[in-house]
Amino acid sequence: MDHLSIFSPLGIIKDMLLSHKYKFIFVKTRKTAGTSMEISLSRYCGPDDIITPFLNPEDEAFRRELNIFPRNDLVPLRRYRGREILKWLRGWRLRYWDHMPAKQIKRFIGDEIYNTYYKFCFERNPWDKVISYYHWENRKHKYPSLDDFFSRKPLCTDYSKYSINGDIAVDFIGRYENLMEDLQAVCQRLGIPFDGWMPRAKASYRKDKREYRDILTLPQKEFIDRCFEKEIQLFHYTYGG
Numbered sequence: 001m002d003h004l005s006i007f008s009p010l011g012i013i014k015d016m017l018l019s020h021k022y023k024f025i026f027v028k029t030r031k032t033a034g035t036s037m038e039i040s041l042s043r044y045c046g047p048d049d050i051i052t053p054f055l056n057p058e059d060e061a062f063r064r065e066l067n068i069f070p071r072n073d074l075v076p077l078r079r080y081r082g083r084e085i086l087k088w089l090r091g092w093r094l095r096y097w098d099h100m101p102a103k104q105i106k107r108f109i110g111d112e113i114y115n116t117y118y119k120f121c122f123e124r125n126p127w128d129k130v131i132s133y134y135h136w137e138n139r140k141h142k143y144p145s146l147d148d149f150f151s152r153k154p155l156c157t158d159y160s161k162y163s164i165n166g167d168i169a170v171d172f173i174g175r176y177e178n179l180m181e182d183l184q185a186v187c188q189r190l191g192i193p194f195d196g197w198m199p200r201a202k203a204s205y206r207k208d209k210r211e212y213r214d215i216l217t218l219p220q221k222e223f224i225d226r227c228f229e230k231e232i233q234l235f236h237y238t239y240g241g
Helices: 034-042 057-065 083-089 102-109 111-116 126-141 148-150 176-190 218-227 229-235
Strands: 017-019 022-027 118-123 172-175
Touching: 022 034, 034 057, 034 218, 102 111, 118 176, 126 148, 126 218, 148 218, 172 176, 218 229
Parallel strands: 022 118, 118 172
Antiparallel strands: 017 022
16 A cells, blocks of 8 residues: 555545546545546546546536546446335435445445546545635534534544545555645546646635634644544644654
8 A cells, every 4th residue: 555645435536536447446535626627637548447427517617618427327237225226116226425435335336446546536635625614614613713613523634535444445545735846746647647737626615814823723733632632643744743
């Protein structure tokens, strides 16, 4: 395993990327430029690869301009279980969805593909990640303060997305802080002729450009410490480092 760079199935379906052409699975985490990476990497996908729709119409419109469209996002019927089969008989279809955790991806595509394809994701300094997440969520809800946001919204911890039963379930975890270099390394390993281009999807929602240390109070910082304890230990993140 190239470990670290230190080196609802129900409802609307959003974005996921799985390439049979290059044999990779991109496990998308939040606020790590995941949409930008998906748009860029989608350019290299083959006709049998899984590209699911974006929920954000602006992102989908941008991708259409590149002549890239969603495809193959329905889960094969053989992967249905229990009540899912009954719902299928009534016309309901199971699809891949946004920010799918590794455990669910493995179930839908099967052990053979999951265990042999190259799985990667990206992670981010948790204090900076939370501030970015706050601005993303605040575009609609208009929280009166960061404390109010903390009291109403679960924070964007993604450890459970790239682990299964507590164990890391991907082959590589890149760092948002080293995004381009780490993505280049992934593409080189997979043989993807990556040209270095990535759009800045969703980058305009964060208006306050101050460093997280200039925004967070000590109690807020300590709350994030507790929520992201596993990520901080795993990646050796330090406040201000």
